[in-house]
Every structure is written in C-alpha cells, then in structure tokens.
Amino acid sequence: MKLYIKPGACSLSPHIVLEESGLDYETETVDLKTKRTKGGEDFNQINPKGYVPALLLDSGELLTEGPAILQYVADQAPAKKLAPANGTIERYRLQAWLNFIGTELHKSCSPFFNPAAGEEWKKIAGANLERRLAYIDEQLAGRPYLLGEDFSVADAYLFTVLSWMPFIKVDLSKWAELSAFVQRVSARPAVQAVLKTERLG
Incomplete structure (x- = not known):
C-alpha cells in the first residue's frame, strides 16, 4: 500500500x-x-x-x-483493535466520532488555512471550534481515548486536528482532558x- x-x-x-x-x-x-x-x-x-x-x-x-x-x-x-468489529454498536459510535471530527472540527479549521477567508468567517468558525472542543473535553473525562480504553482510528484523527490548534491560535490548555489526550497520544511509539x-x- x-x-x-x-x-x-x-x-x-x-x-x-x-x-x-x-x-x-x-x-x-x-x-x-x-x-x-x-x-x-x-x-x-x-x-x-x-x-x-x-x-x-x-x-x-x-x-x-x-x-x-x-x-x-x-x-x-x-x-x-484500531476499530471495533463491523456491525457492532461500538463500530457505529466510532463512525459517529469520525463524522463529528470531520464535519465539526476539521471543516471548522478550513477558514484559518484559506487566505481568502474574512475575519467574520474565522470568528464564526472559531466559536464553533470552542464549543466542540469543550464537548470533547467533557467526553474524555475518566477515559484515555474516545471509545474508552483502546486507542482507535478516531483518536488518530482527533490528534491530527488538535495538532493544528497552535497554528490557528486556539489555546488547548484551557481544556485539561484534551491537553492530557494530546500528550498521551503523542507519546505512543x-x-x-x-x-x-x-x-x-
């Protein structure tokens, strides 16, 4: 491949x-x-x-x-165990996370990498990101990864999008669970x- x-x-x-x-x-x-x-x-x-x-x-x-x-x-x-088995409710939860990260986080970053994007668009996208990040921070409380104990493909996607936050001036330090998540994932060999x-x- x-x-x-x-x-x-x-x-x-x-x-x-x-x-x-x-x-x-x-x-x-x-x-x-x-x-x-x-x-x-x-x-x-x-x-x-x-x-x-x-x-x-x-x-x-x-x-x-x-x-x-x-x-x-x-x-x-x-x-x-990078994804739950097909047909299980856990697999659909994984797909829900992938969809959420793609549509609510990933796409909300787009204006910050688009030279033609106006400040109003960036302001709206930034506010959306803040709300979505706060939600994920709550969901990570008491669990190391999005689906629980096992690292999954959704964690790789979330980690990737979170790695862009310093470039778009979003301070992750206000969310303790997200900050710990980034450190946890980045430490994986x-x-x-x-x-x-x-x-x-």
Missing part, C-alpha cells in the same frame, strides 16, 4: 494508523500547490479530487477520504515514529 501525504495535513491520521497497524506500507509526499508527487507524477491523475490522503491499494485501486481509509486500514489488522518521519516532532 502507498499513502499519499502532505506532512502535517489530515493525511497524518492514516499515516499514524498504518504505523500502528504493523502492515507494510510506503508514503509519498504531494505538493498540493503544484499537484506533483515527490516522484514527479501528476497527482490529479492519481486522485482527481486533488487532495490528500489517498491510499493506493496493492490491487491498484485507490481509496480516498480519511475516515474511509482509517477504517479500511483498521480492518486489515483486526488484532490491533507509532505516533512518535510518524512525527519523526514527517518531521513534525
């Missing part, structure tokens, strides 16, 4: 999950401005959506969208390895 990434972007979460899974994989960086891969290919020809992550399977098929890639990888290594590979740590 080959994962197309941009260091520090949302492709960080499937990169972490691939490392946690123990599966064989490689990565290739993409310049999202020029749409060229490190190997010189036209990324738009690989993924017409033009953004990362994209996972090229050994079969030659391409899988896109972070939450789908995360669950696919988890299902290839069930012994690692697989996460450390990925941060080193992407030169983020």
Whole structure:
C-alpha cells in the first residue's frame, strides 16, 4: 500500500494508523500547490479530487477520504483493535466520532488555512471550534481515548486536528482532558515514529 501525504495535513491520521497497524506500507509526499508527487507524477491523475490522503491499494485501486481509509486500514489488522468489529454498536459510535471530527472540527479549521477567508468567517468558525472542543473535553473525562480504553482510528484523527490548534491560535490548555489526550497520544511509539518521519516532532 502507498499513502499519499502532505506532512502535517489530515493525511497524518492514516499515516499514524498504518504505523500502528504493523502492515507494510510506503508514503509519498504531494505538493498540493503544484499537484506533483515527490516522484514527479501528476497527482490529479492519481486522485482527481486533488487532495490528500489517498491510499493506493496493492490491487491498484485507490481509496480516498480519511475516515474511509482509517477504517479500511483498521480492518486489515483486526488484532490491533484500531476499530471495533463491523456491525457492532461500538463500530457505529466510532463512525459517529469520525463524522463529528470531520464535519465539526476539521471543516471548522478550513477558514484559518484559506487566505481568502474574512475575519467574520474565522470568528464564526472559531466559536464553533470552542464549543466542540469543550464537548470533547467533557467526553474524555475518566477515559484515555474516545471509545474508552483502546486507542482507535478516531483518536488518530482527533490528534491530527488538535495538532493544528497552535497554528490557528486556539489555546488547548484551557481544556485539561484534551491537553492530557494530546500528550498521551503523542507519546505512543507509532505516533512518535510518524512525527519523526514527517518531521513534525
């Protein structure tokens, strides 16, 4: 498998999950401005959506969208417990978290990385982020990870989005549980390895 990434972007979460899974994989960086891969290919020809992550399977098929890639990888290594079994209520809770992180956190960060975004848009998005982060902080009380004791793909996604907070001037220190979560996840050996590979740590 080959994962197309941009260091520090949302492709960080499937990169972490691939490392946690123990599966064989490689990565290739993409310049999202020029749409060229490190190997010189036209990324738009690989993924017409033009953004990362994209996972090229050994079969030659391409899988896109972070939450789908995360669950696919988890299902290839069930012994690692990166996602609850399909069909269980726990799996649907995982999907609820992935959807929440994607729509309520990830997308609320978009204006802060968009040069054309006005201050009013950023103000609305920032207020939404504050409410959502407070909610997650409450949910993490008394549990190490979003689903309980086991680290899951949702934690990798949450950690990735939280890693952007310093860049958009959101101070996580006001939320003790979130701050502890970031420290807990960042200390995982697989996460450390990925941060080193992407030169983020």
